[in-house]
Amino acid sequence: MAKSKLRKVYVIGDAHGDYYSFSAVLISAGIMDPELNWRGGKSTLVQIGDILDRGDSPLEIDRLLDVLALQAKKSGGRVVRLVGNHELEILRKNYFITSLPYFQIEAFRKKLIRGILSGAWQAAFSARNYLFTHAGVCDGLYPVLKEEIGLKKPSLSKIADHINDVFYDAVKNESYHHAIFNVSRLRGGKDRYGGIFWEDLSSLIKEHSYLPYKQVVGHTRTGKIVRSEDGKILAVDVGMEKVFAGKFEYLEFNAEGNPEAVGVE
Numbered sequence: 001m002a003k004s005k006l007r008k009v010y011v012i013g014d015a016h017g018d019y020y021s022f023s024a025v026l027i028s029a030g031i032m033d034p035e036l037n038w039r040g041g042k043s044t045l046v047q048i049g050d051i052l053d054r055g056d057s058p059l060e061i062d063r064l065l066d067v068l069a070l071q072a073k074k075s076g077g078r079v080v081r082l083v084g085n086h087e088l089e090i091l092r093k094n095y096f097i098t099s100l101p102y103f104q105i106e107a108f109r110k111k112l113i114r115g116i117l118s119g120a121w122q123a124a125f126s127a128r129n130y131l132f133t134h135a136g137v138c139d140g141l142y143p144v145l146k147e148e149i150g151l152k153k154p155s156l157s158k159i160a161d162h163i164n165d166v167f168y169d170a171v172k173n174e175s176y177h178h179a180i181f182n183v184s185r186l187r188g189g190k191d192r193y194g195g196i197f198w199e200d201l202s203s204l205i206k207e208h209s210y211l212p213y214k215q216v217v218g219h220t221r222t223g224k225i226v227r228s229e230d231g232k233i234l235a236v237d238v239g240m241e242k243v244f245a246g247k248f249e250y251l252e253f254n255a256e257g258n259p260e261a262v263g264v265e
Contacts, residue, residue, distance in 0.1 A: 007077075008043040009127050009253035013218040013225075013236035014050035014084060017099075019057035021240045023064065025250050028264040036064065038071035045072065046125060048218035049084025049134035049197075052108075053099045054241045059108070069120065081121045083167070084134040085197040085219065087112060092176055116171045123167035123180070123196060126156035128253045133163070133196040135219035136233070139207040140193030144179045156213055163196065201226075205233050216251065216259075225249055225261035234259055 010029050015022045026032035031040035047065060052058045069079035089097040090109050098105060115121040125132040137145065137159070146154060149162050163180060170176050183189025183198040194200060201220030205228045218237040226235040238249045248264035 006128070006253075006255055006257045008040075008255060009046060010040070010043060011046045011048060011132070011216055011234075011236055011251040011253075013048050013238055013240060013250075014221070015047070015058075015061050016050055016054040016086075016241035017052060017056055017058040017061065018054075018241040019060040019064070021248060022051075022061050025240070025248055025264055026068075028248070029250055029252065029262070032068065036067070038068050038075060038077065040072060040075070040077045042076040044078045044080060044127065046080040046127075046132055046216075047082065048132065048216070048236055049082040050086045050218065050237075051084075052086040052090070053097070058100070059104065062108070062111075066120075080125045080132070081115070082125065082132065082134055083112075083116070083121055083123055083197070087121075088176075088181070088197045091116075091171060113171060116168065122164050124160040124163035126160040128257050128259070129156065130214045130216050130234070130259075131156050131159060132216045134217065135194060135197055135199040136201075136204040136215050136217040137163075137196055137211070138193050138199050138204050139210045141179055141182070141195060141199075142211055153212060159213075201233075201235050225251055227261075 010031055012025055027034060031043060031045055033039050051061045065079060065081055072079050086097055090105060095105055145159055145162055149158055166178050166180055170178060180195040182191035182193060182195035184191050184194035186200045186203060187194060187198050214232045216234045221237050221239045222235050224238055234251060236251050250262055252260050252262050254260060
């Protein structure tokens with residue numbers, strides 16, 4: 001019997017307000033047509049977070065993802081929207097990080113909260129034996145999650161579900177004290193290690209060989225999609241926004257389940 005093919009998963013890194021680059025990647029990948037309609041069928045699109053700031057069209061990206069999410073659902077596909085540190089800081093009312101004017105910040109914050117509480121945005125996702133978060137689960141955070149879950153070796157889906165539960169409660173109660181919100185000293189914070197929104201890629205890769213799973217992350221700009229030497233980390237923040245020269249690249253998990261970096265001419 002022939003082995004059944006898996007539905008494709010496409011991953012696009014930090015967009016940072018560059019609507020042109022973002023839409024060009026979607027069209028090149030074949031998951032959106034030039035008329036801005038979903039063409040991904042039953043595939044899954046994962047946007048790794050940080051649609052805001054630097055570029056001048058973050059709200060256009062937000063609206064486009066809203067439309068594609070509705071269209072994808074009707075086709076049996078899915079759009080997964082992860083929260084990045086730029087969205088997180090707006091949730092926490094730390095507006096120093098954003099370039100949006102105040103009236104847009106407040107409106108976007110309210111919309112973001114509604115989206116998180118309705119499930120349209122989330123903090124973690126698992127597929128193809130990878131855990132997807134904005135900045136990654138490091139070796140310091142993993143024991144905390146494992147203890148809270150109550151299993152010696154929780155599955156990726158249980159880790160993702162638990163992170164999302166913690167995140168949901170934090171947003172609902174406006175209380176961001178869990179370790180997933182840590183900001184490490186390397187990123188200008190006071191914590192020994194970073195959480196899933198603020199961990200630096202260099203620290204994650206250095207310590208990740210001790211962890212029993214693979215991850216896809218953004219957050220740290222790399223210029224191209226990077227795979228760690230042990231193959232456990234795939235980093236997809238290629239610096240898409242034009243202020244950083246507009247790199248065009250995305251990650252595709254093909255019908256056999258293998259991840260491939262795909263460039264856009």
